[in-house]
Amino acid sequence: MKNQSATMFESVFAEDTHKGLTSYPKFLHSKYIYDKKGDKLFQEIMAMPEYYLTSCEFDILKQNKTDIAKIFSSENSFDLIELGAGDGKKTKLLLKELVDKNYKFNYLPVDISQNVLDELENALKDEIPQVSVKTQQGTYFETLEKLAEYNSRKKVILVLGSNIGNLSHSEAVDFLRNIAVAMSDDDMLFMGFDQKKDPQIIMNAYNDPAGITERFNKNLLVRINHELGGEFELEKFKHWETYDPETGTARSFLVSKEEQRVKIHRLELEVKFDAWESIHTEISQKYDDAIVSWLADEAGLLVERNFADSNNCFKNYIFRRK
Numbered sequence: 080m081k082n083q084s085a086t087m088f089e090s091v092f093a094e095d096t097h098k099g100l101t102s103y104p105k106f107l108h109s110k111y112i113y114d115k116k117g118d119k120l121f122q123e124i125m126a127m128p129e130y131y132l133t134s135c136e137f138d139i140l141k142q143n144k145t146d147i148a149k150i151f152s153s154e155n156s157f158d159l160i161e162l163g164a165g166d167g168k169k170t171k172l173l174l175k176e177l178v179d180k181n182y183k184f185n186y187l188p189v190d191i192s193q194n195v196l197d198e199l200e201n202a203l204k205d206e207i208p209q210v211s212v213k214t215q216q217g218t219y220f221e222t223l224e225k226l227a228e229y230n231s232r233k234k235v236i237l238v239l240g241s242n243i244g245n246l247s248h249s250e251a252v253d254f255l256r257n258i259a260v261a262m263s264d265d266d267m268l269f270m271g272f273d274q275k276k277d278p279q280i281i282m283n284a285y286n287d288p289a290g291i292t293e294r295f296n297k298n299l300l301v302r303i304n305h306e307l308g309g310e311f312e313l314e315k316f317k318h319w320e321t322y323d324p325e326t327g328t329a330r331s332f333l334v335s336k337e338e339q340r341v342k343i344h345r346l347e348l349e350v351k352f353d354a355w356e357s358i359h360t361e362i363s364q365k366y367d368d369a370i371v372s373w374l375a376d377e378a379g380l381l382v383e384r385n386f387a388d389s390n391n392c393f394k395n396y397i398f399r400r401k
Contacts, residue, residue: 093346096303099358100343100350106359107299109245109331110218113192114302120295122166127291129283132241133169135393136271140172143386147269148176150384150397156183157233160226162219163242164188167199170239171206178209185211187229189222219254226261234266241273241393244364248374251364255378259400268380268398272366276392278324285329285363286320293318296331296360308344315339319357327365332357371396 088094092111099106113121125133140147151157151173159177161170167188177184186203190196196214203210215222219242226236236258243251258268285292296318303309316333323329335352342349368385371394375382380398387394 089345092302093307096307096343097346097348100348104357104359105350109299109361110191111302112295112298112360113195114298115192115194116301117295117298118192118195120291120298123291124287124295125168127284127287127289129287131280131284131392132273135388135390136239136241136395137169137172138388139386139393139395140169144172144176145180147386148173148180148182150267151177151184151235151269152180152182153233153265155232156185157235158187158229159184159235159237160187160189160222160229161237161239162189162222163238163240164190164199164214165195165240167202170237171203173237174203174207174210178207184235185213187213187215189215189217189219191216191218220257223254223257223261226258230263234262236262236266236268236270238268238270239395241271241363243270244273244366245362246364247362248364248370251374252377255374255380255398259379262400264400266400267383269395270398271393271395272371273363273393274387274391275324275327275365275367278322280392281322281329281365282320285322285331286318290318292320292331296333299360300333303343307346308342310342310344316358327367327370329363329365330359331361331363332359334358368394 095108124130164170174186188196188199193216196216200212200214203212246254297313297316300311300313304311315336317336319332319334321330334355334357338354339352340349372382375398379401381401383397383399385394385396
């Protein structure tokens with residue numbers, strides 16, 4: 080078995096996989112779902128009728144794009160830095176409005192997937208060629224270390240899609256605090272938060288009848304098979320979703336249907352699963368105004384304004400540094 084020293088692993092993916100599958104309870108990081116196949120599956124998820132988050136936020140931006148663009152704008156040019164840009168479908172509404180109003184800005188999309196960034200950059204060249212784009216591949220936390228370097232003019236930091244929901248509250252506070260430290264008085268943070276609502280609506284969004292979310296989560300096992308020489312048999316694992324309306328936490332699991340052993344050759348590892356033992360794969364946190372205000376206060380931020388869809392299913396908040 081491999082020594083757990085970081086120098087013994089061929090990649091961070093390999094190290095994190097080893098750590099997660101030798102822990103109790105077992106877990107895998109959701110960020111590794113997003114390879115080329117995972118990106119495509121997530122785009123399919125966003126198009127599902129059950130996945131309300133995309134349509135709700137799209138409507139918020141569509142209905143309020145003029146006001147939002149005006150709030151973003153400055154007498155001088157500004158940097159629009161988007162963390163977790165994805166395919167940019169929603170962001171393009173704002174980019175078109177900013178271009179139409181002749182606001183001067185540079186767009187800096189950041190994503191963990193280089194494939195997604197390449198597709199976004201090519202799409203913008205065709206659809207909104209006036210936009211100055213500079214992509215950057217990396218995780219949120221890698222990007223936060225560089226945010227403070229953008230200090231020559233106003234920054235607007237954009238985080239759409241309730242991506243913060245993939246973090247626990249303590250992780251979210253750390254994330255927001257790191258953003259706050261990198262912000263100047265003129266900067267702002269525009270961030271989406273999925274709201275608490277009828278638990279069944281939330282369950283339907285993460286447990287769709289077409290099984291797209293199941294394939295999305297199982298892409299973790301597919302990547303381990305392809306990149307680390309794993310021998311996972313996908314049909315031996317069941318996708319399972321839970322939601323706790325008290326805490327607002329949705330959790331995704333892959334559950335072993337039987338007692339089994341799985342070899343991962345490049346890790347020199349054999350993983351033992353008991354029947355119905357789980358691997359935790361994702362967290363999707365839901366919020367209300369009180370929780371968002373608490374997170375902001377803990378991180379040194381103030382909520383300046385929010386925009387909601389007609390059913391208050393989703394909200395985008397504007398934050399300033401205290």
